[in-house]
Amino acid sequence: MDETQSTVLSILQDLTGEDVSSNMDTNLFDEGILDSMGSVQLLLELQNQLGIEVPVSEFERSEWDTPAKIVAKVESMQ
């Protein structure tokens, strides 16, 4: 597991209280693990921990709805 992936997963674990590393393709919104509030916290943590600035209007839910997609998204922005 590379560094970005482990950072993203630990942020998600902090936010949701759940370890999602074994379900990289689970839909976080459908499962009720993440909501709008959680999304904003995620964006803020990405900014704090990885220095990635994602404006709220970049946050298109369908592009951020699984752990795998989030990791890919973050990697594409680094």
Place this chain on the structure above:
Amino acid sequence: MMSFDPYGNPTYFVLLFIALLPLMIGLLYGRRSHWYESLISFVFLMLTFGGIKWRTGIALIIYLIYQITLVWLYSRYRQRPDSPNKGWIFVVSVILAIIPLAIVKITPAVHHGASSIIGFLGISYLTFKVVQMIMETRDGTIKEFHPVLFGQFLLFFPTISSGPIDRYRRFVKDYESVPTREKYLELVEKGVRYIFIGFFYKFILAYIFGTVMLPTVEHAALQAHGISWALVGVMYTYSMDLFFDFAGYSLFAVGVSYLMGIETPMNFNQPFKSKNIKDFWNRWHMTLSFWFRDFIYMRLVFFMMKHKIFKSRITTANVAYVINMLIMGFWHGETWYYIVYGLFHGLAMVVNDAWLRFKKKNQAQIPHNKFTEYFAIFLTFNVVCFSFLIFSGFLNQLWFGARP
């Protein structure tokens, strides 16, 4: 000259079909004529805002010039290579964008129900589109400003009067491309199906609930005074009318967009099957609630968290829910019942989240089975119908004798 409410009667649909036919044949052969699209848009806008309603047509034109200039100026400011991106300029721009709508909404409240001369059908929905444009320009997600494309986006006639509220970047992508024949045939098939479900919803079910049943139960409830079984009848009948009328309209708007090769987003997704209030807002008037989620709620939370206004994230979320829903209430109109409706839903979201947290903590003790699922749907349905009773303004009539 003829004058129509959009999707109001059979003649409108016949004219619409005749106008769309050349466009559909074009799309089928891989061609999209912006010239022809603009022509039929113009004709249908004339039918909606012309004739005896010409004054609203003038109001629309002035509104457009005002908003396009405003967004153009803001965009020029943001596109400068050294743009300082000041917060106050952004806030002033958003306020300027909202002012016309605010005047239209406040006028009836201070002038005994008189409507403002700057108002026109659909001003609220155009305002959503303008505000989203300014916000995305601020974020830098929209980098260029094309006055013509922006105008086309605002004036897209199938959705101009009551949405669904599309997103600029999504709209432009469809507008500037031609779907493959296979894809387009799929869109036509869906579009035609939506329009026919729309007929069933709006002209049969909404007619039965709204025109046949509602006056009868309302009369009975007014006779009974106060709380009565008839009032419960009003609550359910009004809720059904509201849904079938609006969902029917939305299906027309989406269906017609599809025929034009534009995938306007859906507005309803079986809202009465929602298992809680949060779920409900993901299924009811979706383009409005997603607009509020993306452009108010999330931004508000982002701002409050970044500036650490509240220590607890729960407080942050709750305050944002109430503000978000209150703004929605005010947007509906400046009457006590719209504002109470907003407040009610804001508090319902707070309670909903508290319950979800409690449920997560006590997963082991709380039973979960088919029965509890049905009970959740039943409870949500009744909470929602009660909120629609507030929204309907009928209580205003019942308690204060106000004429609707």
